[in-house]
Amino acid sequence: MTRPLGFAEAFDLPLSVDLATAARAFDISIGTAYRLVHLGAFPCLVIRVGHRYRVPTASMLVALGIEERPVYFED
Template sequence: MSTHAESPLSFREIFDLPVSVDLRTAARAFGMCQGTAYRLIAQGDFPCPTVRVGRRHRVLTVDLLRALGIEERPVFADEVADGVALTLFD
């Protein structure tokens, strides 16, 4: 387990996350190292709920986004240009 913080996730990376993510990815989203994330979970202070799957922790992306203060997925200009955003609102 690495104790140094990796670079935080970019907005684009956050919005491309699957339905759930591992603890390492969730920690990156908050700008913390995995060791800090485990410590916060043990203290009951991790910023969002985690789900224990065997010996690992998973975080639902919807809970992660909510904890980051993101309630809606923004539309990026290149998605509009590609026609992706138009199908979301039809």
């Protein structure tokens, strides 16, 4: 079993991620993710590219309620 995607990890993602990574972000299994995609019920935009699915990171973060990158003060 994979662990859920952490908050800090979410901000280090590329512009789009595979379905497995998106499933981790929503803390669901990959099987459930595929079922939701086929039902048109995945919680964010999913794009089919050939035989694979890609999820735009920005769309995923909005669906997770993370719309802005946190700002931290560092010396």
